[in-house]
Amino acid sequence: DTEVTQTPKHLVMGMTNKKSLKCEQHMGHRAMYWYKQKAKKPPELMFVYSYEKLSINESVPSRFSPECPNSSLLNLHLHALQPEDSALYLCASGRQAADTQYFGPGTRLTVL
Amino acid sequence: SQKIEQNSEALNIQEGKTATLTCNYTNYSPAYLQWYRQDPGRGPVFLLLIRENEKEKRKERLKVTFDTTLKQSLFHITASQPADSATYLCAPYPDRDDKIIFGKGTRLHILP
Numbered sequence: 001d002t003e004v005t006q007t008p009k010h011l012v013m014g015m016t017n018k019k020s021l022k023c024e025q026h027m028g029h030r031a032m033y034w035y036k037q038k039a040k041k042p043p044e045l046m047f048v049y050s051y052e053k054l055s056i057n058e059s060v061p062s063r064f065s066p067e068c069p070n071s072s073l074l075n076l077h078l079h080a081l082q083p084e085d086s087a088l089y090l091c092a093s094g095r096q097a098a099d100t101q102y103f104g105p106g107t108r109l110t111v112l
Numbered sequence: 113s114q115k116i117e118q119n120s121e122a123l124n125i126q127e128g129k130t131a132t133l134t135c136n137y138t139n140y141s142p143a144y145l146q147w148y149r150q151d152p153g154r155g156p157v158f159l160l161l162i163r164e165n166e167k168e169k170r171k172e173r174l175k176v177t178f179d180t181t182l183k184q185s186l187f188h189i190t191a192s193q194p195a196d197s198a199t200y201l202c203a204p205y206p207d208r209d210d211k212i213i214f215g216k217g218t219r220l221h222i223l224p
Contacts, residue, residue, distance in 0.1 A: 004155075041216070042201055042214040042215060042216050042217055043156065043201075043214055045211060045212075045213070048211070056209075056211065088153065090155050090156075092155070097210075098205050098206060098210065098211070098212055100146060100158050100161060101156075101158065101212070102158065103155030103156050103157070104155050105154055105155055106153070106154065106155050108153070
């Protein structure tokens with residue numbers, strides 16, 4: 001299996017909702033990433049997990065909460081989001097941190 | 113501060129010609145530089161990695177050069193096709209925080 005999968009593909013949520021984004025890879029990669037991407041902008045790094053430990057948090061608001069239950073799974077828990085958080089959320093993995101990254105298809109999030 | 117600059121927001125090239133995209137960086141000493149392709153609404157896809165001690169790398173119709181004196185990488189697509197139309201992102205590594213950061217990308221349009 002050589003791909004990164006993300007669910008759901010699309011998510012619409014209100015500002016008071018709690019939801020989670022999920023990411024999975026079975027390539028044996030030990031680094032996993034969350035990125036946020038707005039239209040016509042490059043991916044913006046949010047979090048990096050290395051060997052299941054959070055190694056980088058790019059000063060992301062606490063309404064975004066990452067979780068790495070095991071080496072294949074990465075979650076992003078969402079709570080009390082703002083409309084400006086609407087974006088494409090991308091998950092990526094790599095053999096190690098700063099190695100080539102393999103991206104999932106993304107979750108298109110809309111916050112109403 | 114560290115900066116990554118990619119040439120122009122959009123580049124229009126006639127089908128069959130060679131497309132050349134530029135990535136300039138400042139206040140970096142990258143050990144390597146990567147190029148990714150991104151289609152609208154999709155995650156980036158890794159294309160090529162070139163190391164600081166390599167001048168040139170090729171893969172099929174793609175060629176990347178790396179000039180550490182000029183602090184520049186050039187990405188060439190020969191015999192371009194409409195299917196090559198996409199946004200191309202460069203990503204030097206590491207930045208001062210040991211991360212991979214993406215440039216803003218160049219949107220390439222191959223005109224039939």
